[in-house]
Amino acid sequence: VNDCVTKSKFDNVYGCRHSLPDIMRATDVMIGGKRALICGYGDVGKGCALAMRGAGARVLITEIDPICALQACMEGFQVVTLESVVGEVDIFTTTTGNFKIITLEHMKKMKNNAIVGNIGHFDNEIEMAELEGMPGIKVENIKAQVDRFIFPDGHGIIVLASGRLLNLGCATGHPSFVMSCSFTNQVLDNLTLLQ
Numbered sequence: 359v360n361d362c363v364t365k366s367k368f369d370n371v372y373g374c375r376h377s378l379p380d381i382m383r384a385t386d387v388m389i390g391g392k393r394a395l396i397c398g399y400g401d402v403g404k405g406c407a408l409a410m411r412g413a414g415a416r417v418l419i420t421e422i423d424p425i426c427a428l429q430a431c432m433e434g435f436q437v438v439t440l441e442s443v444v445g446e447v448d449i450f451t452t453t454t455g456n457f458k459i460i461t462l463e464h465m466k467k468m469k470n471n472a473i474v475g476n477i478g479h480f481d482n483e484i485e486m487a488e489l490e491g492m493p494g495i496k497v498e499n500i501k502a503q504v505d506r507f508i509f510p511d512g513h514g515i516i517v518l519a520s521g522r523l524l525n526l527g528c529a530t531g532h533p534s535f536v537m538s539c540s541f542t543n544q545v546l547d548n549l550t551l552l553q
Contacts, residue, residue, distance in 0.1 A: 362547075364539045366401045373525075373532030374405035374453070374477055379413050380529030381449065384504055384518055385473055390414030395447040397440065398454035398478065399426040406451050406477060407435055418443060445469055451524075455479035462488040465507075468515050475518035477525050486521035503527045 360366055382389055394415035396407045403419070407430070410417045419435045421427040427437045440460070444467045452459045455478045462485045465474065476483045489495065494510035503524075508514040519527030531537075 362540075362543050364543045369532060369536050369540045370401035371405040371408075373536040374402050375409045375412075376405075376533050376536070377525035377529045377531060378406050378409040378451065378477060381473065381475065381518065381524070382413070384524070384528035385500075385516060387473065389449070392416070392448035393418060393443075393446060394449040394451065395420065395438075395440070395443060396435075397450065397452045397459050397483075398456075399423075399430040399435075400453065400455075402455075402478060403453040404429075406453050407433070410449070410451075411435075415449065418447065440464060447472060449473045450475070452476045452483035453478045454483060457482045458485055459483040461485045462492060465489055465515055466509060468513075470513040471506075471516060473516045473518065474521075475524040475528070476521050477523060479523075481520070481522040484517070484521040486517070489517070 389410065390413060392415050394410040395418045396403050396410065397420045399407065399419050399421040407417050407419060417435050418438050419430040420438060420440050421430055430437050444464050450460060450472060460474060460483065474484060489507055496508040498506040498508060500506055503519045504516060506514045506516050518524040525531060
């Protein structure tokens with residue numbers, strides 16, 4: 359399904375662009391002026407980068423694919439490595455669909471009250487099991503789907519939707535028009551299979 363152009367180029371880009379700003383509603387934090395790191399600049403990352411820029415954030419991108427990195431650069435985004443900015447970023451969003459993008463070691467180095475969320479795929483992009491199992495870690499529930507993890511040194515990070523898809527856990531999902539593109543495609547695929 360994700361390989362279909364009506365899913366990848368519409369649902370992934372525009373759906374994420376629409377729903378990611380609900381971070382503001384989930385956290386009651388203003389995005390304008392914050393440094394937002396988007397991990398990955400595929401279709402989902404592109405939508406997220408546009409959303410954060412539209413909300414007034416200073417957007418940084420991490421990307422391992424040189425073509426996607428060049429696209430991010432040509433759109434005016436600063437392309438960086440996660441390791442080089444981990445202590446300076448206010449909002450981290452993973453969009454890759456890959457494993458262990460943000461590790462426990464990264465989270466230990468984040469600034470106090472950095473916001474960490476995943477909009478990529480499933481719940482494997484952030485090392486949540488490692489964070490939850492860290493000796494001395496404390497968890498403070500701020501509100502539904504918003505938890506502050508406090509490290510033994512006293513600083514904390516805010517994790518959205520327990521590392522799961524924040525656009526579903528902390529928002530109302532994608533708008534119906536965008537979803538209708540994906541669902542219509544699935545119906546047409548099923549009809550083709552029946553023939």
